[in-house]
Structure formats: structure tokens, C-alpha cells
Amino acid sequence: xxxxxxxxxxxxxxxxxxxxxxxxxxxxxxxxxxxxxxxxxxxxxxxxxxxxxxxxxxxxxxxxxxxxxxxxxxxxxxxxxxxxxxxxxxxxxxxxxxxxxxxxxxxxxxxxxxxxxxxxxxxxxxxxxxxxxxxxxxxxxxxxxxxxxxxxxxxxxxxxxxxxxxxxxxxxxxxxxxxxxxxxxxxxxxxxxxxxxxxxxxxxxxxxxxxxxxxxxxxxxxxxxxxxxxxxxxxxxxxxxxxxxxxxxxxxxxxxxxxxxxxxxxxxxxxxxxxxxxxxxxxxxxxxxxxxxxxxxxxxxxxxxxxxxxxxxxxxxxxxxxxxxxxxxxxxxxxxxxxxxxxxxx
Amino acid sequence: xxxxxxxxxxxxxxxxxxxxxxxxxxxxxxxxxxxxxxxxxxxxxxxxxxxxxxxxxxxxxxxxxxxxxxxxxxxxxxxxxxxxxxxxxxxxxxxxxxxxxxxxxxxxxxxxxxxxxxxxxxxxxxxxxxxxxxxxxxxxxxxxxxxxxxxxxxxxxxxxxxxxxxxxxxxxxxxxxxxxxxxxxxxxxxxxxxxxxxxxxxxxxxxxxxxxxxxxxxxxxxxxxxxxxxxxxxxxxxxxxxxxxxxxxxxxxxxxxxxxxxxxxxxxxxxxxxxxxxxxxxxxxxxxxxxxxxxxxxxxxxxxxxxxxxxxxxxxxxxxxxxxxxxxxxxxxxxxxxxxxxxxxx
DNA sequence: ATAGTTTGCTTAATCGTTTAAGCGGAGGTT
DNA sequence: AACCTCCGCTTAAACGATTAAGCAAACTAT
Numbered sequence: 194x195x196x197x198x199x200x201x202x203x204x205x206x207x208x209x210x211x212x213x214x215x216x217x218x219x220x221x222x223x224x225x226x227x228x229x230x231x232x233x234x235x236x237x238x239x240x241x242x243x244x245x246x247x248x249x250x251x252x253x254x255x256x257x258x259x260x261x262x263x264x265x266x267x268x269x270x271x272x273x274x275x276x277x278x279x280x281x282x283x284x285x286x287x288x289x290x291x292x293x294x295x296x297x298x299x300x301x302x303x304x305x306x307x308x309x310x311x312x313x314x315x316x317x318x319x320x321x322x323x324x325x326x327x328x329x330x331x332x333x334x335x336x337x338x339x340x341x342x343x344x345x346x347x348x349x350x351x352x353x354x355x356x357x358x359x360x361x362x363x364x365x366x367x368x369x370x371x372x373x374x375x376x377x378x379x380x381x382x383x384x385x386x387x388x389x390x391x392x393x394x395x396x397x398x399x400x401x402x403x404x405x406x407x408x409x410x411x412x413x414x415x416x417x418x419x420x421x422x423x424x425x426x427x428x429x430x431x432x433x434x435x436x437x438x439x440x441x442x443x444x445x446x447x448x449x450x451x452x453x454x455x456x457x458x459x460x461x462x463x464x465x466x467x468x469x470x471x472x473x474x475x476x477x478x479x480x481x482x483x484x485x486x487x488x489x490x491x492x493x494x495x496x497x498x499x500x501x502x503x504x505x506x507x508x509x510x511x512x513x514x515x516x517x518x519x520x521x522x523x524x525x526x527x528x529x530x531x532x533x534x535x536x537x538x539x
Numbered sequence: 540x541x542x543x544x545x546x547x548x549x550x551x552x553x554x555x556x557x558x559x560x561x562x563x564x565x566x567x568x569x570x571x572x573x574x575x576x577x578x579x580x581x582x583x584x585x586x587x588x589x590x591x592x593x594x595x596x597x598x599x600x601x602x603x604x605x606x607x608x609x610x611x612x613x614x615x616x617x618x619x620x621x622x623x624x625x626x627x628x629x630x631x632x633x634x635x636x637x638x639x640x641x642x643x644x645x646x647x648x649x650x651x652x653x654x655x656x657x658x659x660x661x662x663x664x665x666x667x668x669x670x671x672x673x674x675x676x677x678x679x680x681x682x683x684x685x686x687x688x689x690x691x692x693x694x695x696x697x698x699x700x701x702x703x704x705x706x707x708x709x710x711x712x713x714x715x716x717x718x719x720x721x722x723x724x725x726x727x728x729x730x731x732x733x734x735x736x737x738x739x740x741x742x743x744x745x746x747x748x749x750x751x752x753x754x755x756x757x758x759x760x761x762x763x764x765x766x767x768x769x770x771x772x773x774x775x776x777x778x779x780x781x782x783x784x785x786x787x788x789x790x791x792x793x794x795x796x797x798x799x800x801x802x803x804x805x806x807x808x809x810x811x812x813x814x815x816x817x818x819x820x821x822x823x824x825x826x827x828x829x830x831x832x833x834x835x836x837x838x839x840x841x842x843x844x845x846x847x848x849x850x851x852x853x854x855x856x857x858x859x860x861x862x863x864x865x866x867x868x869x870x871x872x873x874x875x876x877x878x879x880x881x882x883x884x885x
Numbered sequence: 886a887t888a889g890t891t892t893g894c895t896t897a898a899t900c901g902t903t904t905a906a907g908c909g910g911a912g913g914t915t
Numbered sequence: 916a917a918c919c920t921c922c923g924c925t926t927a928a929a930c931g932a933t934t935a936a937g938c939a940a941a942c943t944a945t
Contacts, residue, residue, distance in 0.1 A: 200901055211925050216903055226904090227922055249660045250605070251901030254596045254930045269628065275621040282615065282642060291660060293639055296628060314595045314637060452824045459828070478798045478823070482805070484830030546931055557895050562933055572934090573892055597931030600900045 199243045207239050208232065215240075219247070253315065262505060263311035263319045264294045265304060272477045273448055273494070274322070277344070280498030281320060288506045290317075299419055301326040312339065317509050320344050320501045325388050340508040344501045345492075346390045347518075354508070356501045356519045360393040361400075363490045363523035364444070367472045368401025370488070370525055371442045375534035376470045377407065380433045380440035382426060382450050385416035394446050394474070412436045417450060426453040430461070441470060442531070448475025455483060471530040474523075486528035493521045545589045553585050554578065561586075565593070599661065608851060609657035610640045611650060611667045618823045619794055619840070620668070623690070626844030627666060634852045636663075645765050647672040658685065663855050666690050666847045671732050686854040690847045691838075692736040693864075700854070702847045702865045706739040707746075709836045709869035710790070713818045714747025716834070716871055717788045721880030722816045723753065726779045726786035728772060728796050731762035740792050740820070758782045763796060772799040776807070787816060788877070794821025801829060817876040820869075832874035839867045 201219070205212040210232060217226040218236040253259040262285050266274040278294055285292045293316060295307035304324045311319070318340035323331065331351055334341050343355035371379050381398045384391050395414065402409045413433060417425030433440045445451035451473035455465075463469050465485040472488045473480065480487035500519060507513045547565070551558040556578060563572040564582045599605045610627050612620040624640055631638045639662060641653035650670045657665070664686035669677065677697055680687050689701035717725050727744045730737050741760065748755045759779065763771030779786045791797035797819035801811075809815050811831040818834045819826065826833035846865060853859045 198901090201903095202901075212902080213904075213925065213927095214923090220903080222904095227924085229923060232923085246655075246659050248600075248901050250596055250600045251930090252903085254594075254600055254900090254932090255902050255904095257930080259596070268625065269615070270618070270622045270625040272616070272618065272621070275618070276616045278640075279614065279616040279642060282640070286656075291639060291656065293637060294624075294628070296625060309592075310637065313592050452828065455828050478825045479828050482798065482801050482825050483828055544931095547933095548931075558932080559895065559897095559934075560893085566933085568934095573894085575893055578893085594931050597900090598933085600902095600931080601933055603900080 198248075199245045200248070201245075203243060204236060204239050204245060207243070208236050210236070219245075257315075258317055258509075259315045260289055261291045261293060261314070261316045262502070263308070263316040264292050265297055265307055265311075265319060265321045266294065267299045267322060267324070268296045269294055270296075271449065273475055273492075276494050277322075277498050280495050281502055284499045284502040285506075288502065290502075290506065297322075297324050299324045301330070305330055308334070312337075318342075318505050320505055322346055323348070323388070325386050340505060342501045342505045342508070342517075344497060346388055349389055352516060354504055354517045356497055356504065356517075356521070357390065358492045358497065358523050359520040360390045360523075361397040363474070363492075363525075364394040364397025364446075365401045366397075366523075366525050367444050367474075367488075367490055368398045369405060370527070371444065371470055371472060371531055372401065372405040372407060374470070374531055376442035376531075378410070378413065378438055378440045379407070379442045379444060379470075380413040380415065381444040381446065382415045382417060382429050382454060383446035384419050384450070385425075386419060391446060398444055410436070410438050412438070413440055422449055422453050426450055427457045430454060430457050434461075441468075441534075442466075443469060443471055445471070445473035448473065448477060451475065451487070452479060455479070455487075465530050466532050466534075470532075470534075472525075476526070480528070483530070485530050488528045488531040489526050490523040491526050492523045496521060544594075545591045546594070547591075550582060550585050550589060550591060553589070554582050556582070565591075603661075604663055604855075605661045606635055607637045607639060607660070607662045608848070609654070609660075609662040609665045610638050611643055611653055611657075611665060611669075612640065613645045613668060613670065614642045615640055616642075617795065619821055619838070622840050623668075623844050626841050627848055630845045630848040631852075634848065636848075636852065643668075643670050645670045647676070651676055654680070658683075664688075664851050666851055668692055669694070669734070671734050686851060688847045688851045688854070688863075690843060692734055695735055698862060700850055700863045702843055702850065702863075703736065703867070704838045704843065704869050705866040706736045706869075707743040709820070709838075709871075710740040710743025710792075711747045712743075712869075712871050713790050713834075713836055714744045715751060716873070717790065717816055717818060717877055718747065718751040718753060720816070720877055722788035722877075724756070724759065724784055724786045725753070725788045725790060725816075726759040726761065727790040727792065728761045728763060728775050728800060729792035730765050730796070731771075732765060737792060744790055756782070756784050758784070759786055768795055768799050772796055773803045776800060776803050780807075787814075787880075788812075789815060789817055791817070791819035794819065794823055797821065797833070798825060801825070801833075811876050812878050812880075816878075816880075818871075822872070826874070829876070831876050834874045834877040835872050836869040837872050838869045842867060 201212045201215045205215045215236050217228050218233045223233045264281050269275055269278055282292050297304035297307060301324050304327050308330055320342050322344050323346045328348055343353055345357050347355035347357055383395055415429035417429055445454055465471050474490045476489050476491050480489050504517050547558045547561045551561045561582050563574050564579045569579045608631050615621055615624055628638050643650035647670050650673050654676055666688050668690050669692045674694055689699055691703050693701035693703055729741055761775035763775055791800055811817050820836045822835050822837050826835050850863050
């Protein structure tokens with residue numbers, strides 16, 4: 194019934210003053226702008242009465258700030274990213290920001306499109322989980338002076354702010370854990386990706402073997418194409434087991450790889466951990482409800498998300514510009530899938 | 540280096556014309572607005588050269604359309620909603636819309652806040668998975684003439700557009716399936732909620748028992764408070780098993796309930812399906828990787844999401860206003876957790 | 886030649902805000 | 916009385932686009 198949308202103009206009219214006064218009052222600038230007490234009160238009353246809601250659009254157009262954050266992730270339907278997204282959403286809201294989420298599918302082209310769309314929607318800044326080959330996009334953002342924080346992944350050769358897990362250490366810990374528990378031939382299934390976090394996970398694995406005097410075999414490390422996980426994992430596992438040095442444990446570099454892997458391991462009727470020890474990155478119910486609960490590397494998702502938002506918001510407000518590069522520790526949650534092999538003396 | 544943002548004005552200046560002309564040309568209105576061929580070409584070239592990107596804000600302010608959809612779900616970190624969100628995101632993008640997702644945590648207050656924030660951000664319309672006690676909000680949207688489509692849940696007493704699974708039938712099918720497979724005392728764990736979809740799931744369960752001549756016991760139906768799932772489920776299961784008519788199968792009304800339930804069932808060292816048959820709503824890897832894969836009701840997530848977007852977009856454009864109320868079938872995916880009990884003759 | 890039409894462009898209002906600048910009038914100072 | 920300072924308010928430009936209306940010049944028709 195009532196007017197579609199109440200504007201500052203309507204209030205001004207009803208109060209018999211100019212829109213400027215209304216704006217001052219409604220923005221709490223009554224003192225600085227020397228607004229009369231009575232009229233200020235009157236304006237506030239009318240605003241309340243008409244249930245005035247300022248137009249974000251108009252504000253944004255004027256101020257150049259939309260109070261919107263773009264969050265670029267690989268895929269919102271992946272639990273890791275969904276959880277991150279939730280944390281970011283909540284933390285952003287606490288700070289008065291709205292989040293627009295975009296899924297890049299680990300694809301640089303889609304990622305660029307998303308960035309374009311969102312830049313063009315004038316988001317104030319980005320939180321980005323980078324895709325492979327997206328270095329140029331990062332450079333562009335820097336050139337255009339668009340604030341952003343990289344999350345979970347970063348490019349060591351590009352100086353940027355980032356918040357990430359210490360992937361190297363996590364992986365190193367996982368490898369060491371397996372060795373300590375008596376596994377001798379430890380394989381790793383990772384993404385076939387140049388992304389630094391993946392390389393770090395691989396490096397951590399390799400170093401853990403080296404430091405534990407295990408003679409690494411090339412056939413133990415299997416890179417899987419990201420767009421054909423199911424088959425890639427299957428083939429990798431078959432291969433690892435068929436070699437003359439068959440693995441007795443597998444470290445999965447991501448949750449998705451582990452899910453595919455566990456499916457195949459079930460089909461092969463292998464027993465975890467007797468036939469095959471398992472450790473995986475990521476966390477999810479699957480790992481708890483598997484017949485043999487899975488040992489996993491728990492990333493500090495809440496802290497990662499919160500810190501990323503906090504950092505970005507700081508950049509957007511204080512224009513705090515000392516670079517922030519934060520690495521957080523993953524926690525190894527020991528469950529049954531990597532239990533000590535009693536066949537081996539400690 | 541270059542100017543922060545290229546506007547229509549910059550182009551006009553460089554071309555030596557008014558902004559109006561530029562606007563006409565860039566919107567393909569050259570013909571209707573009788574713009575000269577040469578100058579049109581020139582404007583296009585300059586626009587390309589300067590890499591002009593129109594300001595969404597300005598456009599929106601003028602047109603009143605933001606080409607943004609608000610998606611209200613319970614929780615983005617729940618796989619069901621994450622998947623829905625992904626579908627909606629993709630489908631919306633295909634239609635030139637951007638999605639802002641908000642998690643209500645099944646809480647009417649949060650839901651109202653979200654709606655307010657997003658209305659105020661001038662989203663063009665909503666896709667909503669309603670929370671309990673949010674009827675008033677739906678009425679408000681109708682009163683304010685804000686287009687929306689309800690997803691997955693709806694209020695039978697409020698005439699609205701919606702896209703939903705046929706929860707009654709799904710549940711009925713699940714119950715019948717269990718009976719047919721020889722289970723005699725079938726319990727159900729549901730949310731303690733008045734939401735119609737939950738009541739329908741319960742009704743379907745009860746009717747399936749009735750129609751199959753099973754003497755329903757009140758102690759078999761357990762409503763669990765949504766904010767204390769873990770303990771609620773635990774107590775419910777304990778109770779169901781302790782009664783003088785202990786259940787031999789459980790139907791879980793949601794994925795989250797099932798996850799909690801399976802955890803507890805593991806702790807109790809009950810064997811599925813020998814000690815307890817299981818069917819659950821929802822789908823996720825858990826159900827496939829559980830030692831005994833879980834029979835589940837697969838909701839047509841992709842279709843649900845796509846249809847919701849399609850409907851909303853139609854409302855936003857054609858202002859198509861014949862009401863659309865769509866029910867879709869869930870598919871019962873039979874796995875080992877509800878296998879025929881051979882102890883019982885068929 | 887005169888009136889009418891078409892062509893090619895400009896002007897200016899508008900969307901809803903913010904905010905620098907300005908302008909009378911009241912009061913104070915000398 | 917002349918000047919200055921505050922006070923309380925208004926004016927108007929700006930953000931970046933869209934679009935109805937208008938205007939001059941060129942062309943068409945009679």
C-alpha cells in the first residue's frame with residue numbers, strides 16, 4: 194500500500210527541511226553540522242515512522258564503497274570450501290560486509306570471469322583461493338590496486354598478503370607419523386598441479402621420507418588430473434600396489450582424492466589399516482564414519498577464514514599496508530587408519 | 540596508472556559528444572535513437588580502447604534492478620545446501636544474475652535479518668529455504684511485492700510459488716521399502732519442527748506403516764531439537780532400543796540426523812543392517828563409504844535448484860504470474876543398509 | 886519558396902545519497 | 916553604529932548511468 198520506497202527526500206518534505214539536513218541527522222553528524230535539536234529530533238521521528246531504509250546503491254555510488262567482499266573458491270559444494278565460506282560469511286557480516294561467493298572450479302578462465310563480474314559489481318575487495326595459472330589475475334588486481342587476501346594458497350614469487358596453512362609442515366608431519374607407526378612404503382596421491390600449496394604438500398611428504406631414511410620410489414608419488422579424479426585415483430592405487438615395492442600406506446593430498454581412494458580401496462577389498470594405512474588432508478564426516486576412522490590433517494578453517502576477513506577489512510578501512518603473510522598449523526588428528534603396525538617392533 | 544575508472548563521461552569527452560550518445564550506442568540503441576554511423580563506430584572504438592566497464596551501481600540505481608538474487612538457506616556448510624547453492628549459482632550466472640547467499644541457521648530471527656539486509660541491498664528477488672516460524676516474513680515479502688520462490692519447503696496455508704521435493708511420498712516409499720524388506724518395528728528420527736516438509740516426512744512414514752498393517756508405537760517416532768542434534772539423536776536411539784518393542788530399523792529424516800545417528804550406532808557396536816536397518820534422507824559420501832553403504836532418498840538437487848532459478852527469473856522478467864507450485868520426486872537409492880532380512884520369510 | 890519531415894545530436898532531469906559552500910539573521914564586541 | 920562570529924539552515928554539485936524532450940540543420944514534398 195504505502196510508497197514503494199522511502200527516501201531521504203520524503204523525510205525532508207514531511208519535515209519541511211532540505212535533504213541535506215536529513216542526511217546529516219541520520220548520519221549522526223548533527224554536532225559537526227550544527228543541526229538544531231528540535232528539528233533533529235523531528236527528523237529522527239519521521240524517519241522511524243516511515244521506516245526509512247537508506248539505499249545501499251545510492252550510498253555506494255556516492256562513496257565508491259559497496260561493503261561487499263568477493264570470495265572466490267574452487268567449489269562451494271566441496272565441504273572444505275563450504276566451511277570456509279560459512280566462516281567468511283559470518284565474520285564478514287560481523288564487520289558489516291556482505292559476501293558474494295563464486296566457484297572457479299579450479300579453472301583460471303572461470304576465475305577471471307568471476308573477478309571481472311565482481312569487480313564490475315564494485316566489490317570492495319577479494320578473498321581468493323587461487324586456481325592454477327591465475328598469477329596474471331593476481332598481478333592485475335595489484336596493478337588496479339584492488340585489495341585482496343589470498344586464502345589457503347599463495348604464490349611465493351608474488352608478494353601478496355595471504356593466510357594459509359603450512360602445507361609443507363602438515364605433510365611432513367603426516368609422513369613422519371606414518372613412518373613412526375611402522376609403515377615402510379608410503380605413497381602419496383596428489384593433484385597434478387603446479388599450485389604452490391600442492392607442491393609444498395608433496396615436498397613435505399618427500400622430505401619426511403628422506404629424513405626418516407626411507408628410500409623413496411618414484412612410483413609412490415602419483416599426480417592425478419584434477420578433472421578426472423575418479424579414474425586417476427583408481428589407476429594410481431592399482432599402480433602403487435602392483436609395483437615390486439607395493440605401498441603399505443597412502444597419504445591423500447585432499448579430501449576429494451581420499452573419497453575416491455577409499456571407494457576404490459573398498460572395491461579392492463583391502464583392509465584399512467592392516468593392508469593399507471591411510472592419512473588424508475581435509476576433514477569431514479566420512480573420515481569419522483568410515484569403518485576404520487581416518488587419520489587426517491585438520492586445517493584451522495575457522496581461524497583461516499576469520500583471519501582472512503579481518504585482514505581484508507583492515508586493508509579496506511585503516512589502509513593498513515604492512516604486508517601480512519600468515520601461516521597456520523594444521524593439526525594431525527590420529528585415528529585408526531594409521532595405527533601402529535604391531536608386526537613391526539617399535 | 541590509468542584512470543581508476545572509465546565512465547561514460549570519459550568516452551563522451553574523448554569522442555567530443557554528449558554522454559547521451561555514448562549511452563545510446565553502448566546499449567545498442569543506435570537505430571532507435573538515430574545515431575550517426577561514423578560517430579557510433581568511433582564511440583565503440585573508444586569504449587573498447589579505454590576498456591570501459593559500465594557501473595553496475597549506477598545502472599541499478601537508475602533502473603531499480605540489481606540483477607542480484609538473494610538465496611536464503613539454513614547453512615551453507617551442510618552438503619545439501621552447499622550443493623543447492625552451487626546449482627543456483629551456476630544457473631543464475633547463466634541468466635546474468637549474481638547470487639548472494641545467506642545462512643539462517645534455521646532461525647527465524649536470523650532469517651529476517653538476512654532478508655532485511657538483502658532487501659536493503661536491493662536484490663531483485665529471493666530463493667528461500669524457509670526456517671520455522673518465518674511465515675510472517677513470507678507474508679511481508681508478498682505485501683511488499685518482492686518476488687520470491689520457496690525452495691524445498693513451503694507453507695501449505697500460504698499461496699506462494701515453490702519448488703519442493705514430494706517429502707510425503709519420499710518418506711512413504713522409504714517406510715514401505717523397509718517393511719517389504721522384512722523390518723517390523725521401524726522408528727523415525729526427525730526434527731522437532733512444525734515445518735511442513737518435516738511434518739510431511741513424518742506423515743509419510745506413519746502412513747506407510749499404517750498401510751502395511753504395522754502397529755505403530757508412539758515411542759518409535761522421535762523428534763529431536765534442531766539445536767541439540769548430537770544429544771537428541773543419542774537419547775532417541777537409546778530410547779528406541781530400550782523400549783519393550785525395540786526398533787529394528789530407523790528412518791532418519793535428514794542427513795545431519797543420520798550422521799549423528801550412525802556415530803552413535805557405531806559406539807553401541809550395533810551392526811547395520813543385521814541389528815538395525817537404516818534409511819536416510821539426503822545424500823553424501825558418508826552414505827557410500829560407511830562400512831555398510833546407506834540406503835538414501837536422493838532429492839533432485841540439480842533440478843530443484845535450476846527450476847527455482849528459472850521460475851524466479853521468469854517472475855523478474857516476463858512478470859509471469861500464474862502461480863507455480865512444483866513437487867518433484869525423490870529417488871530411493873537402495874544400498875546395503877536396508878537389505879532384506881533373511882530371517883523373515885518373504 | 887514554404888512547410889513539413891527526418892536526421893543527428895544535446896540538454897537536462899532522474900535514481901538516492903553526501904557534503905562543501907554559502908547565506909541570512911541573531912548575538913556579541915568595541 | 917559598524918563589524919565579527921555563530922548558528923541553523925539551504926543550495927547545488929557529484930557519483931554514473933538512462934532517456935524523454937528539444938533543437939538546429941538538411942532534406943523532401945508540393
